[in-house]
Amino acid sequence: MKLVTYNTQYGVGRDGRYDLGRIAAAVDGADIVALQEVTRNFMRNGMADMVEGLTRLLPDYFHVYGVAMDIDFGMLGDDGKPANKRLQFGNMVLSRWPIVSSRNLLLPRTRRLNRGNLQRAALEALVMAPTGPLRVYSVHLDHVNLEERMAQIRHLKERVYAYPMEGGALTGAVEYGFPELPCPEEFVLMGDFNMTPGSPEHLALTGAPDPVEGAQIVLHHPVDAYALAGGVAEGSVSWTDATPSQPGRLIDYAFVHANLAEKVRSVRIDAEAEGSDHQPVWLELA
Numbered sequence: 425m426k427l428v429t430y431n432t433q434y435g436v437g438r439d440g441r442y443d444l445g446r447i448a449a450a451v452d453g454a455d456i457v458a459l460q461e462v463t464r465n466f467m468r469n470g471m472a473d474m475v476e477g478l479t480r481l482l483p484d485y486f487h488v489y490g491v492a493m494d495i496d497f498g499m500l501g502d503d504g505k506p507a508n509k510r511l512q513f514g515n516m517v518l519s520r521w522p523i524v525s526s527r528n529l530l531l532p533r534t535r536r537l538n539r540g541n542l543q544r545a546a547l548e549a550l551v552m553a554p555t556g557p558l559r560v561y562s563v564h565l566d567h568v569n570l571e572e573r574m575a576q577i578r579h580l581k582e583r584v585y586a587y588p589m590e591g592g593a594l595t596g597a598v599e600y601g602f603p604e605l606p607c608p609e610e611f612v613l614m615g616d617f618n619m620t621p622g623s624p625e626h627l628a629l630t631g632a633p634d635p636v637e638g639a640q641i642v643l644h645h646p647v648d649a650y651a652l653a654g655g656v657a658e659g660s661v662s663w664t665d666a667t668p669s670q671p672g673r674l675i676d677y678a679f680v681h682a683n684l685a686e687k688v689r690s691v692r693i694d695a696e697a698e699g700s701d702h703q704p705v706w707l708e709l710a
Contacts (some may be wrong), residue, residue, distance in 0.1 A: 425553060425709045427453040428694075429614035429676060431663075431702035434463045435474055438666050438701050442469040446699030450483070454706070456551060457482075457518040458562035458614040461700075462489065464512040471509070475516065475685035485578040486520035490528035490547030492564070513542060515562035515615070517549040524557075525593035525605055529583050531565070531576040539568050546580055546615075550592055550605065555709075557606035559587065563615030565625075573618060573625045581629065584611055585644065597699045612709075613646055613679040616663075616702065620673055621650065629679065646679035649707050652688040662693050662703045 428451050435442045451457045475489045501507040517523065523620045527548045533541055546563040561584065566572040588609050597604050619625045631645035634646040641647055650656055661672030676690060687710040694704040 425456070425555065425707070426454045427456040427458070427550040427560070427614060427678065427707045428704050429458040429616075429665045429678060429707075430697070430704040431460040431616040431676060431700060432462060432463050432474070433700040433702060434466055434469045435472065435477075435699065436467050436469055437698050439698070440588050440665065440666075441698060442472065444472070444474065444481060444641060446478045446697070448478060448657070449456075450694060450697040450699055450704050451518075452482065455520045455553070456560055456612075457485065457516075458547075458560060459516040459518070460512055460562060460564040460616045462516045465509045466511055466513065478516065478518070482518060485520060486490060486523045487516060488489055488523050488547065488549055490514045490517045490526070490545055490562070492528070492530065492545035492557070497708075515564055515580045517547055517551075517560055517562050519549065519553075521553045522552045523549045523661045524552055527593050527696045529561075529580070532572070532579050533566070533576075534569070536569065536572075541568070541572075544576060546583075546613075548587075550590070550608075552606075557608045559584075559592075559608055559611035561611065561613045562614070563613055563617060564633040565616070567616075567618040569698070570623075570625060574628055577625050577629050577703070580613075581646075584613070584646075585640070587611070594708075610681040610683050610708070611646075612684070614677070614705070616676050618673065618675050621648075641685050644684045645682070647682055649678040649680055649691040650686055652676075652680075653690050655691060656693055660693055662705060663702060664703075666701060676702055676705045678705055680707075680709075684709065
């Protein structure tokens with residue numbers, strides 16, 4: 425099973441061009457795709473509907489879209505009536521196999537005034553993969569404030585690990601004439617976490633390594649796929665600024681439930697993709 429995560433930067437590459445075909449080409453061939461910074465009616469990409477565009481370019485995938493930020497500044501049409509063109513910013517999951525349920529998990533945020541602060545979210549998708557049902561999350565955390573990322577990580581872990589007790593989007597479905605949905609314990613978290621390896625928020629997600637025995641695989645912490653199957657080369661980056669003001673950083677990740685750790689066959693960063701200021705991260709599971 426091949427999974428890939430890609431922060432699309434609303435379809436605009438480091439060359440400043442909006443080209444959704446580059447995004448679709450970079451993820452084509454994956455079985456499951458997690459995307460971040462997917463927009464509708466955003467001025468920076470010509471008010472494009474990326475959801476419509478991506479589903480048209482990738483017609484062989486089921487998809488769900490989770491809106492994190494939804495705003496309408498009162499735009500009017502040529503007739504003077506409300507245009508109802510809502511600026512939407514969020515995450516997307518596409519899958520070759522049916523996505524039988526989804527939830528959009530809004531993450532904590534603060535009222536920041538000196539820098540823009542968008543509502544962030546993690547989109548949950550329950551995928552009916554041939555190897556068994558799997559929960560996949562497309563995640564996007566705050567990019568400015570460590571304190572906010574820490575709060576978001578704590579909340580995300582709480583929601584993800586509560587799933588077996590809550591049952592996701594629907595339980596007792598027999599009342600409505602539907603089959604009961606599966607409730608898998610295993611999950612994959614993929615996305616732009618805006619944190620670097622070994623940072624406080626990274627350790628809050630994966631658990632701090634024992635000073636003598638090192639990192640452990642335990643059921644109550646997700647496992648960083650970069651620590652499995654050989655990982656990636658030291659110094660690898662998944663985000664590069666368009667200006668020389670900031671060095672590239674490794675901020676895009678795939679984390680797996682402890683039960684899936686032994687199934688990780690490879691993880692790699694596609695350094696050739698040009699559709700965004702981020703690079704796709706690929707994960708292969710047995």
